[in-house]
Amino acid sequence: MTRYKAVIEYDGTPYVGFQVQKNGPSVQESLQHGLYKMSKGQKINVHGSGRTDSGVHAHGQVVHFDYPVAMKTDNLLRAWNAVTADSIRIRSVSEVEETFHARYHAQGKHYRYWVDLAKFPSPFQTNYVLHHPYPCDYERMNQALQAVVGEHNFKSFCSTKTDKTNFVRRIDKAQVTLDEHTGLLVFDFIGNGFLYNMVRILVGTSLQIGDGLRPTDEMIRLIAAQDRNEAGPTAPGHGLYLEEVYYPNRKTRDKQYAQWLAYRQQQEKS
Template identity: 55%
Template sequence: MEWIRYKMIVEYDGTHFAGFQIQTHDRTVQGEIQKALKIMTKGTKVIIYGSGRTDSGVHAKGQVIHFDYPFMIPAKNMQRALNSLTTDEIFVKDVSIVETDFHARYNTSGKKYQYRIDLNEISDPFKRMYTLHHPYRIDMEKLENALKDIEGKHDFSSFCASNSGRENKVRTVYEASVIKDVFNNELIFTFRGNGFLYNMVRIFVGTLLQIANGLRPADEIKRLLAVQDRDEAGPTAKPQGLYLMEVYYKASEAVKDSDHQEGIVVEKQVQNELDHSVK
C-alpha cells in the first residue's frame, strides 16, 4: 500500500480545546482531526504531526500539519471532507500533496505569533476569549523601545517557562512590534522568529505591559536578557490573546514578512483618516 503525504494549513478557535496535542481524556485539535480521518478511512488510524503545540485556550490562524493517508484523494476533496467532519471550531484552509520527506515540525524555519490586548475600560464579554483585557495606561514610546530590545539573537532563558527542560534557549527574533487598532482600541503585538520557547511570547507580553505601565524601567528587557532568570521576568499573559499566525518553511520568508509592513501602512492610513475627520 502506498501512503500519500498531505500538508495542511489549519485554523482553530482554541477556547474549548485542551491545546493542540492529543491527550487521553481531554478534547484537543489533533484528536478531533484524527477522529475525522479515522471515519474517512473506515477505521484505519492516521496520525497527524503539527508544526508545534499550542496550549489550552490558544488560537491558530496558520497551524501546519502533515499526515500520511492510505490512498490518493485530490487535495480539494480532502479539504472538503475534513471540513465537513470536524467541528466548526476547526477549519482547514489549504491542502497540498507533498513529498514524503516533508515534516511539519522538523522542516520549519520560523513562526509568527500575534497577541491581542483589549484596552477598553469595560471588559467586552464577546472579546474575553480572544483578547487580554488590560484597561490601564500604556506608554507607547516605552513599549516600542522595549520591543526593539527583544529583536536579534539572544539567550531567552528569562522568557521561558521554568519547566521547559535544559534545551538550548538561544533564539533569533526577527520582528517584535506593536500596532494600535484604533477602531477596536486594541494593541496587536507581532513576534516573528526562527523559533520560540515554551510560553516565550506570553512572558514577553506580561513583561512588556509592566514596562508600558511604568511598573518596570524602560530598559528592563536588556537586564532580563543578561540575567537569564525566569523568576526575574514578568507574569505569563493569559492564553486567550495568543494566535499562531504563520509557520515558515523557507528561511527567507521567516526573516522578511511582507504582512508586517502592510499592517503598519493600514494602521497609519486609519490614523490619518481619523486625524482628518477631527480637523
C-alpha cells in the same frame, strides 16, 4: 501512502492545547478523529508544526499526515472539514514529498497577541483578547522590545516546566501597534523558534513596562539575567494566535532531511 500538508485555523477555547493529552480534548485529537472517519477506521497520525497551549488560537497552524488513499486535494479538503469540529477549519491541503515534516522543516513562525485597554471588557472578546484596563504606553513597550530583536538567550522568558536545554533563539520582529479600527493593542513576534510560554512572558513583561512598573531598558537586563523569576507574568493564553509558519523551498528541505537522517544514523551506531 500519500503525504499531505494542511494549513488550519482553530478557536482554542474548548481545547487543552494542540497536542493530544489525557486531561481533555485537543485540536490534534479532533483532526485525527476526522481522518479516522474518512478512512473508515484507519488510525492516521497528524503532526503539527508545534504545540499551542490551552486556550491559544491559530490562523495558520501547519500539519502533515500520511493518507492511505490518494485523493484530489479539493475533495480531501471538503471531506475533512465536513467531519471535523466546528471550532476547527482546514484552510488548505496540498500534496507534498514524503520527506516533508511540518515541525522539523519549519524555519520560522509569526505569533500575534491582542490586548484590550478599555475600562470594561467586551463580552464578545472574553475568550479572544486579553482585557488590560490600564493606561498602557505602547511607545514605551516598542522601545523596550527592540532589545529582544536578534539572537539571544531567552531563558528569562521561558517556563520552568520546559524540557529544553538550549534557550538561544532569533527574533526578527518584535513590535506592538495600536489598531485604530478596534482600539486594541497588537503585539507581533516573528522568529526562527519560540520557547515554552516565551511570547506570553514577553507580552506580560511588556505590559508592565507600558504601565510604568518597569523601566524601558528592562529587556536588556532580563536577557542578561537568564532567570525566569526576574521577568514579568505569563499573559493568559486566550489572547495569543499562531498566525503563520514559514518553510524553505523543497530543495532546501531535502538537504535538511538528508542531514537529519545522517545524524540519526550516526546516533544509532553510537
